Amino acid sequence: MSQIKRVRGFQDIYGENSKKYRYVVDTARDIFQRYNFEEIILPVVEDVSLFLRSVGEDTDIVQKEMYTFEDRGGRQVALRPEGTAPTVRAFIEEKMFAQGGYKKLFYEGAMFRYERPQAGRYRQFHQIGAEILGTGSVLADVEMIKMVNDLLDTLGIETTLEINTLGSFEDRKEYIKQLKDYLKGVKDKLCKDCQVRMDRNPLRVLDCKNESCREATAEAPTLLQFLSPERKERFEKLKEYLSQLGIKYKVNPRLVRGLDYYTDTVFEFTTDKIGAQGTVAAGGRYDTLVKQLGGSDTPALGFAAGVERLMLLVDQLPSEKPTVVVIPISQQYEGKGLQTADILRKRGIKTELMLKEGSLKSKMKTAGKLGAKAVVFVSDRYEIKDMETGSQQEATSPEDMLGILGKVIT
């Protein structure tokens, strides 16, 4: 019988990694809530059309990375490849706009993309993200960037922030026309991919890492030149506010992002410490997406961060609570051992009741491996051993035992 294994691109997260996972996600949740975002728990499965209509038919996600299948009812469904579209779908479907004002939501969970796995990149990966729906205020852009910045700071992750603006749809229409004309002139110098992108998604050509493409587009017109005065002004405000908050950024006119729905502000927090997967967190404004998905005209923006990538960049976990191990000295004290563990746990002490069978010596060895700060031997009395110094004290009542133990583990 052959061993059943994980399916390709999927992983078990356990040990140090599950601690890191929890640390990253809990930290994010804490910060999001501090900014008064509300959690939304979204389905993992959505109608395929949701992503076709939002992410964009010509994006890589839709072209080759979607996990799609037909369910038993004949529905075409997809495991969600990202979180923004489902959030917007829920915003519309649950009529959150009817509550007036704007809505601030965050989510956390598994996303799926069918692609070649490598370090820090899996077919099931996890994202945390947040969205602000219903306001076009530049303050929302600043707050969003500031919040991500806070998160990365708290996690102790150093990144570079790059920002850009894609302008309004109208600004972009004229620009794309001119850009296409320019690209036609240098078509021969572009890579295969870009020759295809040229027509379907010309902005992506600017973001190509290929050197000859870079050279060929060095003189290309930039979007900045086509921005309407209002959009320009908006971008200036954004930069001004970021500076006021002491957030360092770089304007990258070539930053366009891979998804179709972005407008105006886009941003990326990147690092060079984890190889090819440089983007740690990214997002932007998508003022037309809600309407595109059948909602009313609703400006919005959001961001997402890859949990696995954040985990790769977190090297120190917060210190853990000391562990106390309770060892009944012989079988006749097992009941008292159970009660002792109960007493300690009720006091909030992280307690391991020794479950290993065998000699006391082997139990002590196991206690050592568990990283015990102290051991409480249970017999007709309590003996509290400090595992660092090796010294031992006795007590007869649970109260005295707790008193001694308290001093040992602090």
Place this chain on the structure above:
RNA sequence: GAGGGUGUAGCUCAGUCGGUAGAGCACAAGGUUGUGGCCCUUGGGGUCGCGGGUUCAAGUCCCGUCACCCUCCCCA
């Protein structure tokens, strides 16, 4: 989707010219009949990724396949 690398004990790895598999660490028991770490002794562990081929004989050579890692592409 394209290119490259690696699969031998729980882990890190060695294995010569093809001759029937080893080390260190880890693990277990004992030395200490109620006490971990250091030391000593002893012991348990292998589908040599999987399948096929060549051969008297394959961990070693050949073919296929799977997995992991890296680069590109792309993204979180």
